[in-house]
Amino acid sequence: MLTLLLLVPAAGGLAAWLVGRRAADAPRKLALLTLLVQLGLLLLVGQEPARFGTESPLLEQQHPWIPSLGISYHLALDGLGLVLLSLTVFLALAAVLTAWREIREREGGFYGLLLLLVCGLTGVFLAVDLVLFYLFWEVMLLPKFFLLRYWGGPGRVRAAWRFLLYTFGGGLVLLLAILGLHLAVRQTTGVATFDLPALLPAAPGGELGLVLFAGFFLGFAVKLPVFPLHGWLADAHAEAPLASVVLGGAMLKAGGFGLIRFALPLFPAAALHLQPLVLGLGVATILYGGLLACAATDLRRIAAYASLAGMGFVLLGIGAGNELGLQGAVVGMVAHGLIAGALFALWVVLRAQTGTLALDGLGGLWHRAPRLSGFTLFFALAALGLPGLAGFVGEFLVLLGTFRVSPAAAALAVGGLVISAVFALRLVQRTVHGPLRVTRPVTDLAWPERVVLGLFALLLLLFGLHPQPLLDASQAPLAQVARTLAAGEPQPPVEDHPEVAP
Amino acid sequence: MSLAQLLPLAPLLLLAAAPVVTLLASAFSRSPRVVFAATLGLLAATLATLPLSLTALPMDVTSLLRLDGFGLFLLALLGLGGLVVACLADDTWQRRPTARADRFYPLLLFALAGMGVAVLAADFASFFLGLETLTVSLYGLLGFTRHRQAALEGGLKYLVLAAASTAFLLFGLALLYAAAGTLQLAELGPRLLAVGGGTGLDPQVGLGLGLILVAFGFKLALVPFHLIFPELYQSAPPPVAALLAAGSKGAIFAALARFLALSGLTAVPSVVTWLAFFAALTMTVGNLAALRQGSLRRLLAYSSVAHVGYLLLALLALPQGGLAALLGYLAIYGATVLVLFGGIGLLAADGQEADRIDELTGLAQTRPLLAGLLALALLSLTGVPLTAGFVAKLLLFTAAFDAGHHWLVGLAAANSVLSAFYYLRVVIVLYRPGPPARTTWPRASRLAVATLVLLGAFLLLGGLLPDPLVQLVRVASQGLGGAP
Numbered sequence: 011m012l013t014l015l016l017l018v019p020a021a022g023g024l025a026a027w028l029v030g031r032r033a034a035d036a037p038r039k040l041a042l043l044t045l046l047v048q049l050g051l052l053l054l055v056g057q058e059p060a061r062f063g064t065e066s067p068l069l070e071q072q073h074p075w076i077p078s079l080g081i082s083y084h085l086a087l088d089g090l091g092l093v094l095l096s097l098t099v100f101l102a103l104a105a106v107l108t109a110w111r112e113i114r115e116r117e118g119g120f121y122g123l124l125l126l127l128v129c130g131l132t133g134v135f136l137a138v139d140l141v142l143f144y145l146f147w148e149v150m151l152l153p154k155f156f157l158l159r160y161w162g163g164p165g166r167v168r169a170a171w172r173f174l175l176y177t178f179g180g181g182l183v184l185l186l187a188i189l190g191l192h193l194a195v196r197q198t199t200g201v202a203t204f205d206l207p208a209l210l211p212a213a214p215g216g217e218l219g220l221v222l223f224a225g226f227f228l229g230f231a232v233k234l235p236v237f238p239l240h241g242w243l244a245d246a247h248a249e250a251p252l253a254s255v256v257l258g259g260a261m262l263k264a265g266g267f268g269l270i271r272f273a274l275p276l277f278p279a280a281a282l283h284l285q286p287l288v289l290g291l292g293v294a295t296i297l298y299g300g301l302l303a304c305a306a307t308d309l310r311r312i313a314a315y316a317s318l319a320g321m322g323f324v325l326l327g328i329g330a331g332n333e334l335g336l337q338g339a340v341v342g343m344v345a346h347g348l349i350a351g352a353l354f355a356l357w358v359v360l361r362a363q364t365g366t367l368a369l370d371g372l373g374g375l376w377h378r379a380p381r382l383s384g385f386t387l388f389f390a391l392a393a394l395g396l397p398g399l400a401g402f403v404g405e406f407l408v409l410l411g412t413f414r415v416s417p418a419a420a421a422l423a424v425g426g427l428v429i430s431a432v433f434a435l436r437l438v439q440r441t442v443h444g445p446l447r448v449t450r451p452v453t454d455l456a457w458p459e460r461v462v463l464g465l466f467a468l469l470l471l472l473f474g475l476h477p478q479p480l481l482d483a484s485q486a487p488l489a490q491v492a493r494t495l496a497a498g499e500p501q502p503p504v505e506d507h508p509e510v511a512p
Numbered sequence: 513m514s515l516a517q518l519l520p521l522a523p524l525l526l527l528a529a530a531p532v533v534t535l536l537a538s539a540f541s542r543s544p545r546v547v548f549a550a551t552l553g554l555l556a557a558t559l560a561t562l563p564l565s566l567t568a569l570p571m572d573v574t575s576l577l578r579l580d581g582f583g584l585f586l587l588a589l590l591g592l593g594g595l596v597v598a599c600l601a602d603d604t605w606q607r608r609p610t611a612r613a614d615r616f617y618p619l620l621l622f623a624l625a626g627m628g629v630a631v632l633a634a635d636f637a638s639f640f641l642g643l644e645t646l647t648v649s650l651y652g653l654l655g656f657t658r659h660r661q662a663a664l665e666g667g668l669k670y671l672v673l674a675a676a677s678t679a680f681l682l683f684g685l686a687l688l689y690a691a692a693g694t695l696q697l698a699e700l701g702p703r704l705l706a707v708g709g710g711t712g713l714d715p716q717v718g719l720g721l722g723l724i725l726v727a728f729g730f731k732l733a734l735v736p737f738h739l740i741f742p743e744l745y746q747s748a749p750p751p752v753a754a755l756l757a758a759g760s761k762g763a764i765f766a767a768l769a770r771f772l773a774l775s776g777l778t779a780v781p782s783v784v785t786w787l788a789f790f791a792a793l794t795m796t797v798g799n800l801a802a803l804r805q806g807s808l809r810r811l812l813a814y815s816s817v818a819h820v821g822y823l824l825l826a827l828l829a830l831p832q833g834g835l836a837a838l839l840g841y842l843a844i845y846g847a848t849v850l851v852l853f854g855g856i857g858l859l860a861a862d863g864q865e866a867d868r869i870d871e872l873t874g875l876a877q878t879r880p881l882l883a884g885l886l887a888l889a890l891l892s893l894t895g896v897p898l899t900a901g902f903v904a905k906l907l908l909f910t911a912a913f914d915a916g917h918h919w920l921v922g923l924a925a926a927n928s929v930l931s932a933f934y935y936l937r938v939v940i941v942l943y944r945p946g947p948p949a950r951t952t953w954p955r956a957s958r959l960a961v962a963t964l965v966l967l968g969a970f971l972l973l974g975g976l977l978p979d980p981l982v983q984l985v986r987v988a989s990q991g992l993g994g995a996p
Contacts, residue, residue: 074979075979076982079907116945119943141906144897145897148897149897152896155936174932175929178929179926182929
């Protein structure tokens, strides 16, 4: 079943690439179909609510792969993974739909790479073996690089290499940390393994643990990204084809996911030791991202820096390390994925209509395109954390969690909320209000776009008013991480309480 | 010697007989195809008889050669590599008729036999013999296209350089022999250490080892002895360049590894320091220089310099995982290089191979299969997961990390990031949209294409299911690494 989740996008991607040579519009249809199948599979998996709330994974699969090196093909899906996988597939669907009109050349390659990216992300959310995880981590990187390089804007060359330098470098730091962990465990236990469950109880503490934690943290922080490792983000978001950025939001989540699934449980003592640093970086990311978003003059960059600030909150929640903070981080990841995805989908439409995404060239759209403007307002409000929308829930939980650990960090982070209000409202004001500067005739949203954006809005509203399903699904794995951190050493999973069989 | 004793030696005997037989064949029939067919047959026979030796391992063939798992694995690699190079050369000479192409194959087989002796050598004397056989054949091979000024010049330069490095090697060996009284690899190490009184190396021994290191530096293109190699790669016929990069370097490296593993010299701090120094310097300079190359073959030359730098990590990790990592890396890197140079060889037009990277712009549109193979090989060199190159790097890094060379592994990882820039740059060029730089390429022979496809399949399979390969190199390295 889990293998199927990986095979479907991979096969779909390959097929899309192959048919692209024959028929120009076949790849996008195929991509859409593939993702719908993937969504169906996920719904099937999610049909087992009885198993939520247990700390063993919902589904698990393990085969030896390279036994001589202790590498196994070990996949496991827990509630957290399911939440992020669903987000990924949803964003991918939105990406395909927005690309429907934006991408008009070499579609086979584009959709092939897009689906390969989905495959990589799926693998990242599923893999429990560290080498397997690293493998998917890299599989995620290359399609993004080629998408950026071939379909990007005028500054694509620079942006693509910069992206590669940061993420490939981060990935190799991660690989070294994985190797270090592997060897350290082999020295103490004599067992050569890369399997997370086997590594957990034997992970080294002390100074070595600190170094390894730093390696894992660096590897994931580049992806998240965290100030000061965020240099690739704005360029990549501004130059990449916008449709791929819609999905790119899911890629940032891989960093947060990695921290929660690997870095924290493996090195709880080191995480506690470095907590002030992590919190500080979180706060710095929030404030710095917010300030840059206030100063940016291009809608894409504003959204990119808003993402950065959002990821700051995620890091803050992870740094807090208690259940509240972690849950806030997860809700924040989902909310941010939706908000950023929606904003970039919106920019696609906006650019198609007005021909520009610079603040100077926009304004006064409200009368010409009320629906477009309405959505802009809605998502901008979601970005500033309006209560009732999902972003608020995430930030609120993170702040609650952080306050218990460090009131000062929480207080500073609240300042980030104020800044986000500034950039979000500035965005709305400069885009839809004021004198009309757009010279082209502007028509309002067509119905497919309304459906896509409406779905985004609906989900944000749903998770804002009723976040319980999200919290339930991810509660068990997060609780275990929180307990591990509280104890400062790895904890065995709580015994399942199986329901009475019907 | 009875037949039962001779049988295990069959592959060696066949490999040694092969050049002579083909030389005779070319005396009777001037047709390159006949000689080519004989070459294929002899190499296939060599490979087919390898299992005969398995039961007799390890076996001393006089005191000069030692047949063990390590050597047998390398012999298999040599045989396979020789087959590939022969197939590629067949394609090259068919499309670019050269006077006396039939002479190419005996030279190739001489080189292979030399390498075979070098990787099995248990004594520096036999190693020297093998090395010289290889080098002398390489003079001929490098300058094989005699009508080409550059190739001839390359061959001559290599002659001068190789002669100089031979002088260094001989002088170094003489010093060691004077100190230890033997050239047997297994005995040399302990005696050399004994001369130093257990506290370190005797100055004379140190000087000897230093001279030998310089000689190996020339042969392996360690920085700063690498300067001639980019030119050689550029001027040599592509199959020969492949042989030079994958075969001769690999064989010499393996011989060096055998010496270091048997001698226990890797426990001497100063040796470790020097090896680490050369590893760091070689990989960094190689990668930095490769970044700025406009010629694909020069780029590959510098990349090969960088990879030799990585390989030095395996020597530093002797004997634990180093030998297995070395064998795995040689097999995978060799296959990758053969794909790349083979691909370049197929892209010859007007008697001139593609050289500038720009000439390959948009190759994916005109020759999708070849572009795919080249891209796969380049990704494998980068070490992207799911390609065999990743497994090779994983083995190497793990072994070196295990041996405690954390900083060097870190540096190698940083170098890998650097290398991604120039490898991926070529991949991008291959798949660049828009009008391709050249719309028609000459047809390549089916045999050559099939060879490359097989190698490509190995690169993919080696990445997807590397377990058999990993087990094999482990077993193969046992005989040597575990030996006292």
